[in-house]
Each structure stands twice: as C-alpha cells, then as structure tokens.
Amino acid sequence: MIIATIIRQSHFFHSGAIGIDPMDNELVRGNLLTAINPYDESALNMALYLKEHHPGVHIIGITPRAEQAQAFIDQAISLGADEGVILDMEPTDAAGAEQRAKQWSLGLKTLDFQLLLLGVKEMDRCEDEFGIYLGAHLNLPVISGIKTLTLTQAGEVQAVRKLEKGHGERVSCRLPAVLTAEATGRYRYPTLKSIAQPKNTRVIHIPAPTGDTQEKMPAVALKNLRPPKVRPKKGLVEVDSSLSVTDKLSQLFSGGVTEKKGTGDILTGAPDQVAKTLVAHMQDKGFI
Amino acid sequence: MGDTKQIWVIGGRDGYTIGDETLELMTEAHDMAKKTDCRITVVIFGEALDETIALLAGRRIADRLVTFEAAAYRHYDPAAYMAALAQLAQTQPPDIVLAPATSMGRDLAPRLAFHLGAQLISNIQQIQLTPAAKIKIVKPVYGAKANATGNVPDDAPLVVTVIHGVIGVGRTKGSKATQIDRRSPPGTASQALASGYQVLEFIAADPRTIDIVDADVVVAGGRGVGGKDAFETVKAFAFLIGGAVGCSRPIVDDGILPLDRQIGQTGKTVAPDLFVSCGVSGAMQHEMGMKDAKYIIAINTDKDAPVFRISDYKVACDVNRLLPAVIKEIHGRSIEEH
Numbered sequence: 001m002i003i004a005t006i007i008r009q010s011h012f013f014h015s016g017a018i019g020i021d022p023m024d025n026e027l028v029r030g031n032l033l034t035a036i037n038p039y040d041e042s043a044l045n046m047a048l049y050l051k052e053h054h055p056g057v058h059i060i061g062i063t064p065r066a067e068q069a070q071a072f073i074d075q076a077i078s079l080g081a082d083e084g085v086i087l088d089m090e091p092t093d094a095a096g097a098e099q100r101a102k103q104w105s106l107g108l109k110t111l112d113f114q115l116l117l118l119g120v121k122e123m124d125r126c127e128d129e130f131g132i133y134l135g136a137h138l139n140l141p142v143i144s145g146i147k148t149l150t151l152t153q154a155g156e157v158q159a160v161r162k163l164e165k166g167h168g169e170r171v172s173c174r175l176p177a178v179l180t181a182e183a184t185g186r187y188r189y190p191t192l193k194s195i196a197q198p199k200n201t202r203v204i205h206i207p208a209p210t211g212d213t214q215e216k217m218p219a220v221a222l223k224n225l226r227p228p229k230v231r232p233k234k235g236l237v238e239v240d241s242s243l244s245v246t247d248k249l250s251q252l253f254s255g256g257v258t259e260k261k262g263t264g265d266i267l268t269g270a271p272d273q274v275a276k277t278l279v280a281h282m283q284d285k286g287f288i
Numbered sequence: 289m290g291d292t293k294q295i296w297v298i299g300g301r302d303g304y305t306i307g308d309e310t311l312e313l314m315t316e317a318h319d320m321a322k323k324t325d326c327r328i329t330v331v332i333f334g335e336a337l338d339e340t341i342a343l344l345a346g347r348r349i350a351d352r353l354v355t356f357e358a359a360a361y362r363h364y365d366p367a368a369y370m371a372a373l374a375q376l377a378q379t380q381p382p383d384i385v386l387a388p389a390t391s392m393g394r395d396l397a398p399r400l401a402f403h404l405g406a407q408l409i410s411n412i413q414q415i416q417l418t419p420a421a422k423i424k425i426v427k428p429v430y431g432a433k434a435n436a437t438g439n440v441p442d443d444a445p446l447v448v449t450v451i452h453g454v455i456g457v458g459r460t461k462g463s464k465a466t467q468i469d470r471r472s473p474p475g476t477a478s479q480a481l482a483s484g485y486q487v488l489e490f491i492a493a494d495p496r497t498i499d500i501v502d503a504d505v506v507v508a509g510g511r512g513v514g515g516k517d518a519f520e521t522v523k524a525f526a527f528l529i530g531g532a533v534g535c536s537r538p539i540v541d542d543g544i545l546p547l548d549r550q551i552g553q554t555g556k557t558v559a560p561d562l563f564v565s566c567g568v569s570g571a572m573q574h575e576m577g578m579k580d581a582k583y584i585i586a587i588n589t590d591k592d593a594p595v596f597r598i599s600d601y602k603v604a605c606d607v608n609r610l611l612p613a614v615i616k617e618i619h620g621r622s623i624e625e626h
Contacts, residue, residue: 172485
C-alpha cells in the first residue's frame with residue numbers, strides 16, 4: 001500500500017513575535033524561520049504509525065519545488081518515509097486554495113497511491129480548505145480533520161474526526177481517499193543513524209503539468225498586516241476610583257479578578273450534613 | 289447578481305444542538321443588511337428543530353429560515369448536507385454564504401464553494417459590506433500572529449467561514465417577519481459532491497480525557513487535597529458529575545497530574561459552566577485561569593481562603609472528608625430515583 005504525504009512549508013518567527021514593517025505593514029522577512037507545516041508533520045506521523053503496524057506500507061513524502069524542498073524531503077525520510085518526490089511546478093503563492101489544489105492535482109495524478117495524507121490546516125494562510133479541493137480535483141473522497149487513523153482488513157480506512165468540545169465521530173472510507181490530519185501534538189525526532197538515511201533514498205523530481213490552471217478568480221490579496229489586538233484585561237482599565245490606594249493597587253494586580261458580592265454565607269458543619277446540602281444545591285442548579 | 293444581495297447563514301452544530309455560532313453569524317448578516325439591501329436566509333439541519341426554529345425566528349433577523357429536518361441530518365454528513373444545499377441553490381443561488389469555522393463548517397464550506405464556483409475565504413474574523421456593496425474581510429495569518437485585510441472582488445459568489453467567539457452573540461433583534469420553509473431531504477448528491485465516507489458512530493467526549501478548556505464542568509484540586517492517593521477521590525467525584533479534572537500548580541509540581549491539566553497563569557484558562565475548586569486556596573495566578581467560570585463552588589478548610597471571594601457557593605470543610613460523603617450522597621440519590 002502506498003501512502004503519499006504532502007509536506008508544505010510554514011513560517012515561524014525568531015523570538016516568537018511577528019515582525020511587521022510599520023511603514024508598509026508588510027512582513028519583515030529577515031525575522032522568518034522556515035519549517036514543515038506542523039499539521040503536515042502530524043499527517044506524516046500518522047502515516048509512519050500505519051507503516052509500523054501494517055507490513056508493506058510504503059510512504060512517499062511530496063513537497064513542491066521551493067528553496068527548502070530538499071531539506072524537507074530529507075527530514076521526512078529521516079523520520080521514516082521511504083521515498084521523496086519534489087513536484088516541479090510554478091510557484092503558486094499568489095493563487096487561491098482552489099487553484100493551488102488544481103495545480104497540485106495535476107502533479108499528483110502522475111503518482112500511484114492509495115491514501116493521500118496532509119495536514120488539515122496551512123499555518124501561514126490559516127486556511128483549511130486545500131485538502132477538500134484536492135479531493136474534488138482528484139475525484140477522491142475526503143475526510144477532514146482526523147485525529148486517529150487505522151487500516152481495516154477489508155481494505156478501508158477508519159478514522160476519528162475531531163469535533164467540538166472533545167467529541168469525535170468514527171468514520172470509514174474506501175480507498176483511495178484523501179485524509180486531512182489535525183495537529184496531534186505528538187512528533188518524532190530522527191536518530192543520528194536515520195539522519196544519514198536520505199543519502200541512500202530515492203528522491204525524484206516530477207514536473208507538474210501546467211494544464212488549464214489559468215486563474216478564473218484571483219485570490220483575495222491579503223495585505224496591511226497588523227498584530228492582533230490585545231484584549232484588555234478587565235479591572236486593569238476599570239479601577240474603582242472610590243477605593244483606597246491599597247485597594248486600587250490590589251484591583252490592578254488582581255488581573256481583573258473581582259469579588260462576587262452577596263453570594264451567601266460559607267457553608268459549614270459535619271461532612272455528611274454538608275454533603276447533603278451541597279448535593280441538593282447542585283441538583284437544584286441542574287448540575288447533577 | 290441582482291441588486292439585492294442574497295446572504296445565506298449556514299446553521300452551526302454543537303454536538304447535536306445548534307450552537308451560539310449560528311446566532312453570531314445572524315448578527316453579522318444583520319449588520320451587513322444595514323449597509324445595503326440584503327435578503328437573509330438561514331439554513332439549519334438536524335432533528336426535532338422546533339425549539340431552534342422558535343429561537344432563530346424570534347430574533348426576527350432572517351427573511352427566511354430553511355430547515356432540513358430528518359434523521360439523516362443528525363450527524364454531519366457532507367453528502368446529505370450538500371444535496372440539500374445544492375437543491376436550495378437551484379432556485380435562488382446565494383451571493384454571500386456565512387458558515388461557522390467549526391468541524392462542520394470547515395468541511396462543508398469548500399464543498400459548497402466548489403459547487404457554486406465561488407470564492408472561499410476561511411477563518412475570517414470580520415466581514416464588512418460597504419454601502420457600495422463592496423466586501424472587505426479581516427482574517428488571521430501566520431498562525432494567528434497577524435491579521436490581514438483583503439478586498440473581495442464582487443464578480444463571483446463568496447463563501448466565508450467565520451471564527452466562533454469573535455463577533456459575539458449579542459442581543460441583536462431585527463424587525464423582519466421570518467418565513468419558515470420546512471423541507472424534506474432531497475435525493476443523494478452527485479458523485480462530485482458526495483463525501484464517499486460513512487459515519488459509524490458519534491464518540492461523546494470522555495471527561496477523563498477531554499481537554500479542560502473544552503469541558504463544561506471542571507473539578508480542580510489543589511495542595512489541600514493531599515497526595516496522589518487522596519487525589520483519586522477528586523477524580524472519582526469529577527467522573528461522577530461528568531467533569532474534567534484540573535489542578536493548581538503544586539499538583540503538577542508534585543507530579544500528580546501533567547502540565548496540560550494545570551489551570552492558571554502558567555497553565556490553561558477555563559470558562560466552564562461549573563467549576564468545583566477542591567482544596568485550592570485561590571492564589572491570584574490560579575484565579576486568573578478560572579475566574580470566568582459561570583458558577584464556582586469552592587471547598588476549603590480555611591474560611592479566609594481567597595478563593596471564597598470569587599465563589600458563588602462556599603463550603604468550609606475538609607475536602608478529603610467531604611468528597612467521599614458527596615459521592616455517597618449522589619449515589620444514594622440516584623438509587624432513590626430509580
């Protein structure tokens with residue numbers, strides 16, 4: 001079974017803070033670090049998990065032509081991918097997700113795979129639609145936002161989709177399919193031995209046909225970058241002027257924690273009696 | 289596109305119920321309708337929607353409320369949802385679609401955009417419609433470390449997913465008489481729209497493993513609980529009331545719970561419906577992480593503990609003696625009820 005995993009780049013910032021040029025509100029590129037998109041790393045991790053549990057799984061790491069492409073492929077191979085592919089296609093940074101997916105699909109159609117795994121989100125653009133569009137252009141089913149993945153004996157995949165508030169749903173799908181992975185927060189680190197592995201592993205360059213990728217709709221140009229607004233903390237801006245200096249300082253340093261007034265007396269007594277009262281209260285409030 | 293903008297609001301889902309995100313999107317659509325001539329259609333899916341219909345229609349914001357009500361819509365199924373939306377778009381296609389940036393909206397929006405040949409912008413924070421009917425959006429980029437602005441060309445329909453919690457529900461009310469349009473499920477979607485996957489089961493959140501940030505009920509233990517063995521009672525109590533277990537920093541320092549369970553300035557910030565504080569004195573650093581809980585019950589032996597200042601219900605008692613009694617009492621009541 002061949003699993004293709006997509007590896008895209010994302011940018012991080014030295015010191016963790018973004019640099020924005022105040023003159024033109026553009027990104028200060030000198031402050032940038034490039035790394036594998038963490039969601040794609042999570043997808044690669046899921047592929048490696050399947051490889052460990054199912055003999056015969058072969059993993060191909062695919063990345064677009066970019067400055068760091070070889071480094072990303074080397075990293076994927078050192079983590080356990082069997083093969084690397086660099087898709088030689090024109091830079092698509094200015095295109096919308098649908099157009100980019102279309103161009104990617106032209107390259108991917110030249111490859112043989114049963115399962116295409118990628119991260120659900122692209123960090124730089126904060127977009128999560130690329131995988132769905134890719135499935136549409138490849139005419140393959142898509143399961144988005146999975147957090148676990150298993151292969152069944154019937155040749156299907158079973159995955160758990162992440163829902164809100166910790167819920168999930170188990171879904172199954174026939175292969176071939178496209179699956180997009182949530183960030184699991186579990187990452188692997190290459191060993192010294194595996195870091196030397198890329199030298200012995202095949203990396204091929206595949207020219208992606210340009211096809212009819214002429215833009216029907218130009219992507220919305222996102223500009224005028226600004227740091228997100230800092231939410232004001234309650235209390236810091238609303239100090240009660242009638243308080244004494246000590247109380248004002250206390251209110252300032254409390255970070256907005258305010259006393260709840262008129263909320264009743266403190267319940268005391270023997271544990272058994274207090275338990276009865278407490279449980280009755282929780283029942284009245286509808287908590288149990 | 290005609291002069292009147294057709295705005296669709298796709299109702300969100302929160303587990304099985306339609307959540308606040310639908311009301312947020314309606315508020316946004318209402319604001320847009322103030323600037324230019326808009327007709328708002330709210331589309332919701334699910335089972336037994338009478339209460340939801342009453343709630344949404346009561347806001348008097350939508351011109352039309354379209355409901356797809358059937359067992360097939362109990363879970364989000366892209367094929368079923370897309371078939372319904374494709375049918376709806378046949379009669380009156382939308383100019384702007386607002387969908388929630390939830391697990392459902394993130395999956396459905398690109399499928400709908402692909403079907404409509406629409407531009408999609410995901411995870412936006414703000415959408416503005418100028419009086420000249422030009423659309424401007426604000427969305428986070430670079431891992432939400434910056435916000436960017438974009439002007440959307442108005443020569444194609446637009447689908448956006450909106451991040452929940454940015455706009456706020458508010459108390460916005462309109463003056464429209466909402467027309468209710470109840471529809472039955474149409475046939476299956478075309479192959480291109482079908483998801484190709486099958487939902488096997490819904491997995492409810494397990495309070496023992498759920499992230500404390502997502503939990504509706506959180507039970508937090510502090511140094512007053514004692515050691516690792518004593519903490520098992522806190523866990524048992526939390527499990528009994530369907531709560532997630534959190535803690536203050538000393539518990540993490542002692543290795544009783546991992547760092548992802550820590551609440552406070554150096555841990556996580558929670559805002560559950562119920563927060564039960566057990567043996568936590570209430571240092572400011574801890575309070576910063578739980579002060580937004582809707583209802584706080586504090587249990588502590590020290591009547592002067594700072595946590596009592598911000599609690600709704602205060603119990604001065606030894607938590608190690610009280611919790612076993614509470615567990616026993618809850619078990620007793622549940623047996624009586626049966």
